[in-house]
Amino acid sequence: MELFTNTKRDCSISELAEFYANCVVTNGVVTSTINGHKLHFDASDLGELPRVPTEGFDVYVCEGKSVLGDAWLLELTQRLARNPHLTEPHSVRKGEMTLLHRFIVLVCN
Helix, strand or coil: CHHHHCCCCCCCHHHHHHHHHHCEEECCEEEEEECCEEEEECHHHHHHCCCCCCCCHHHHHCCCCHHHCHHHHHHHHHHHCCCCCCCCCCCCCHHHCCHHHHHHHHHHC
């Protein structure tokens, strides 16, 4: 975790490339190796660094969003697309979102 929390250190392209080259994600757990340091973390571990809640992250990254239910998906689509007249949920492009929603998507990604 020191590699992620050291604010004095610039981003190293070679270390970033090594991280992605060795990166494996299994059941929501990321493992990789950088400069001989083994990394092993999940969403809750990453949430501890900036002290942000990670509840719901598992739903955000899953392929099927049906677990949320049709009514909630429709409400989310209406809010994110800023169109209360939509009748079915669909993907929302960033250009349709408010600046705040775009920022939240950027942070989540």
